[in-house]
Amino acid sequence: MSWRPARRCVRCTIVHTVGELLRQWRHRRGLSQLDLAIAADVSARHVSLVETGRSRPSADMILRLAGQLRVPLRERNRLLLAGGYAPRYAERPLGDDALAAVRDAVARILRAHEPYPAVVFDRRWNIVLTNRAVEPFFARVDPVLLRPPVNLVRLGLDPRGLGGLVVNRADVRAMFRTRLARQLAAAPDPELTALYEELFTPGSDDGPGLPIDAEVVMPMVVRLDGRELRLFSTITTFGTPADITVEELAIESYYPADAESAAYFTG
Incomplete structure (x- = not known):
């Protein structure tokens, strides 16, 4: 199946929870909850609770899951913000x-x-x-x-x-x-x-x-x-x-x- 860019909606501003964002990244990588749980050394139940919003993950857990999902640093900051935490990664001008x-x-x-x-x-x-x-x-x-x-x-x-x-x-x-x-x-x-x-x-x-x-x-x-x-x-x-x-x-x-x-x- 070839990739086609999705249509953009300039009027829509959708706020996702950290669990929803993690689920999107998991689907993008083609992993099941069990696959992610094994890679991150956590239980599949915990991954499920995080994705459904029934458990609030720590900042370290967000980054652990994001690392296994190969989430870019820019998007890891977004995950942290969605989880209620401060960003961890700076974005400096190359001349800094x-x-x-x-x-x-x-x-x-x-x-x-x-x-x-x-x-x-x-x-x-x-x-x-x-x-x-x-x-x-x-x-x-x-x-x-x-x-x-x-x-x-x-x-x-x-x-x-x-x-x-x-x-x-x-x-x-x-x-x-x-x-x-x-x-x-x-x-x-x-x-x-x-x-x-x-x-x-x-x-x-x-x-x-x-x-x-x-x-x-x-x-x-x-x-x-x-x-x-x-x-x-x-x-x-x-x-x-x-x-x-x-x-x-x-x-x-x-x-x-x-x-x-x-x-x-x-x-």
């Missing part, structure tokens, strides 16, 4: 002094990846940082699309943006659709849903992509300076973050998929 070590680590990763391109983006795919290898690509982009916040998905699909450089647009479009759908299925977000609906309306595909039967990973083929560059990417995130901003950062690093593409960057 407390995140100096994170900024340094990200900068080191970006520099170390040169001469190949790399970008850092947040949970809504807004670009936060890039390395210098991205500059030749952005030089071909309509300046209007580079006004902050610059959204990587919108930029990658717009013909005035990087989409105008991509040869296999159908493949790249399908890749972005899959990644956004997977992200929304794991943790719904109204703004991300709006982005999905904006960019992936029915009938908006670019036609069949290039044959990739022999590929180990799907390359993105970009035409730049009269040459076709074949690139694939990896995603890096921070392990065991305790800050919302840090958890929601992702670094996408692009690599040449063949010797000719590598020579463009190193020659």
Whole structure:
């Protein structure tokens, strides 16, 4: 079954109890009450009492259940608030002094990846940082699309943006659709849903992509300076973050998929 974003109701404000929210996350993860109880080392009866509101869980119990349900830190704060507790996880700007070590680590990763391109983006795919290898690509982009916040998905699909450089647009479009759908299925977000609906309306595909039967990973083929560059990417995130901003950062690093593409960057 393919995921489809739910319709949004801008007039509706629904307040859920902590038990209702936990039940929603349990269903989202496809777990029974017994599955969750075993994973969290509690009784299935206790999970049932919490979900139905007949037992008020402690803050630690909320976080224990949320951890087993892989609930993002932002949503764990929401669970705590619904349970009558203060949030546990801070959300600091990336420029905050407390995140100096994170900024340094990200900068080191970006520099170390040169001469190949790399970008850092947040949970809504807004670009936060890039390395210098991205500059030749952005030089071909309509300046209007580079006004902050610059959204990587919108930029990658717009013909005035990087989409105008991509040869296999159908493949790249399908890749972005899959990644956004997977992200929304794991943790719904109204703004991300709006982005999905904006960019992936029915009938908006670019036609069949290039044959990739022999590929180990799907390359993105970009035409730049009269040459076709074949690139694939990896995603890096921070392990065991305790800050919302840090958890929601992702670094996408692009690599040449063949010797000719590598020579463009190193020659």
